Amino acid sequence: MIQKPSPAVAVVGRHNSGKTTLVERVIAELTARGHDIGSVKHHGHKGFDIDYPGKDSYRHRAAGASETVIVSPDKMARVKTLEHDLECSQIVASMPNHDLVVVEGYRKSGLPTIEIMRQANAADARVAEVFAQAAEQGLPLGFDFVQQARAEQRGEAAALGAGLSAGGEADAAAAQQASDPHPDLVEKLPTQRTVALVTDIPRAQRAAKTYGLPCFDPDDIGAISDFLEAGYVRPRLSVVIQAGGESRRMGRSKATVPFGGRPLMAHMVERMLPVADELVITTNEPENLGFLAEEFPEADIRLVRDALPTRGALPGFLTGLSAASCPIVAMVACDMVNASSALSVAEAQKLIETGADAVVPVNMHGFEPFHGVYRRKECLAAVQSALDSGETKVQHFIRRVKMAPFTRDEVLEVEPRGGCFLNANTPDELATLERSLLA
Structure with missing residues (x-):
C-alpha cells in the first residue's frame, strides 16, 4: 500500500489558553466535513502513561517489553518506551494517509502554527500586549519579542532598584522578579512560522492585521476550518x-x-x-x-x-x-x-x-x-x-x-x-x- 504523507499544522499557546478546546472543535468540524483527521498531543512532562497496574499491557511492559501493541476489533494502541522525546516530524511521518494531522503544542516543530490568545487568560493578555507593541513599532514578524520583553522588564527592575532601602528584602525580591522575563513570554510568542491568530483580544487582532495574518474569533470554528481546508488539508x-x-x-x-x-x-x-x-x-x-x-x-x-x-x-x-x-x-x-x-x-x-x-x-x-x-x-x-x-x-x-x-x-x-x-x-x-x- 502506498503511504501518503500527512500534512500537519500545530495549534500553540500558553497554559490555559484553550488549545485543547480549539483542537477538539476543529477536529469535530473537519471530520464532519468528510476529512480524515489525525491528532498529536504534546505532553511536556515525564511519567505520562496510558496503561496501569493490573492491565495486561502493563504486565507485558513490566516483564521487560520495550513496546506493546494492544489491539481490539475497533481500536489499536501502541505503548513504547522512549529514551528521549521524539521530534514532531518523526511522529507525523509515522501517521500517513490522513487529510490533516492537527498537532497540539510542539511550538518548535517547524510546522505552520496557529497561535491562540484569549482575553480571559492573564498570560495570553501579557503576550498580546508585547505582540501588539512590536507591531506598532514596525518590528518584523519573527523579531525576538522575548528580548524586547526582557529589555522592558530590565527597565522596570531598574526603577524598582532605585528605590530599594538597605535590607529591603521584599523590595529586592520584587526587583529580581521584574528583572526576569515573564515565564509565559519565553519562546511562546508568534514567529515566522505563525500562519494565523485565534484571539478575542482587540490589540492582538489589530497586530495580526498589521502583520497580514488571518485572524479568527475563538468561537468561529467554521472560519478556522475553512482556512485549514483552503491551505493545509490535503487536496483530493x-x-x-x-x-x-x-x-x-x-x-x-x-x-x-x-x-x-x-x-x-x-x-x-x-x-x-x-x-x-x-x-x-x-x-x-x-x-x-x-x-x-x-x-x-x-x-x-x-x-x-x-x-x-x-x-x-x-x-x-x-x-x-x-x-x-x-x-x-x-x-x-x-x-x-x-x-x-x-x-x-x-x-x-x-x-x-x-x-x-x-x-x-x-x-x-x-x-x-x-x-x-x-x-x-x-x-x-x-x-x-x-x-x-x-x-x-x-x-x-x-x-x-x-x-x-x-x-x-x-x-x-x-x-x-x-x-x-x-x-x-x-x-x-x-x-x-x-x-x-x-x-
Whole structure:
C-alpha cells in the first residue's frame, strides 16, 4: 500500500489558553466535513502513561517489553518506551494517509502554527500586549519579542532598584522578579512560522492585521476550518491516465495491447489506483475498456473522450484537466509501464509545500510532463491560452504557469531504481519493458 504523507499544522499557546478546546472543535468540524483527521498531543512532562497496574499491557511492559501493541476489533494502541522525546516530524511521518494531522503544542516543530490568545487568560493578555507593541513599532514578524520583553522588564527592575532601602528584602525580591522575563513570554510568542491568530483580544487582532495574518474569533470554528481546508488539508487528487494517442508505431491500441498476460491499461490502473481519489482515463475507445469496471469495481473509473478533434499532447492535457474534478491532477501516459504512484504523491506534496501550479520531473532529456502533477484551475487556463495561441507542445503551457522542477535526485529518493519515465512506442519496446518489469 502506498503511504501518503500527512500534512500537519500545530495549534500553540500558553497554559490555559484553550488549545485543547480549539483542537477538539476543529477536529469535530473537519471530520464532519468528510476529512480524515489525525491528532498529536504534546505532553511536556515525564511519567505520562496510558496503561496501569493490573492491565495486561502493563504486565507485558513490566516483564521487560520495550513496546506493546494492544489491539481490539475497533481500536489499536501502541505503548513504547522512549529514551528521549521524539521530534514532531518523526511522529507525523509515522501517521500517513490522513487529510490533516492537527498537532497540539510542539511550538518548535517547524510546522505552520496557529497561535491562540484569549482575553480571559492573564498570560495570553501579557503576550498580546508585547505582540501588539512590536507591531506598532514596525518590528518584523519573527523579531525576538522575548528580548524586547526582557529589555522592558530590565527597565522596570531598574526603577524598582532605585528605590530599594538597605535590607529591603521584599523590595529586592520584587526587583529580581521584574528583572526576569515573564515565564509565559519565553519562546511562546508568534514567529515566522505563525500562519494565523485565534484571539478575542482587540490589540492582538489589530497586530495580526498589521502583520497580514488571518485572524479568527475563538468561537468561529467554521472560519478556522475553512482556512485549514483552503491551505493545509490535503487536496483530493485526480489521476488521469492518457490513452488518447493514435498508437501508429504500436500498430494497435496501447490501452488494450497485452502486457503480462492482461491489457496494458489494467496494469496502469493497478499502479496508479492506490493514490487516486478519482481515476480518469482519456480514451477514444471507451467501448473497448469496459472490462475495467468489472476488474476494478471499487474504482469508479471514468472514461472520457478527447475534448477536441485535434490529436496531440496539449489537446490531451486539455481533455484530462477538463475532466478531472479534484483541485490537483496527476497526469500519466498509459505507455509508462513503470509509472510510480509514490512519485505522484511526492510531487503533489511538493506542489502543496511550494505553492507551485505544476511540479514536473526534469532530467537530462528535459521535462517529463506526462508524469507531473498540476493544479487543475490554473493549468487548465494556461493550456487553453496556449492552444488559443496556436501552440501544440506541453512545454508551451508549462512556461505560462509557476512550475517547480522535480529533480533527478528527488525522483531517485522516491524510486531508487528509476525508470519511471520509460515508455513503449513499439511492440519491441513493450516486450523489453515487460521482460525487465516482470523478471
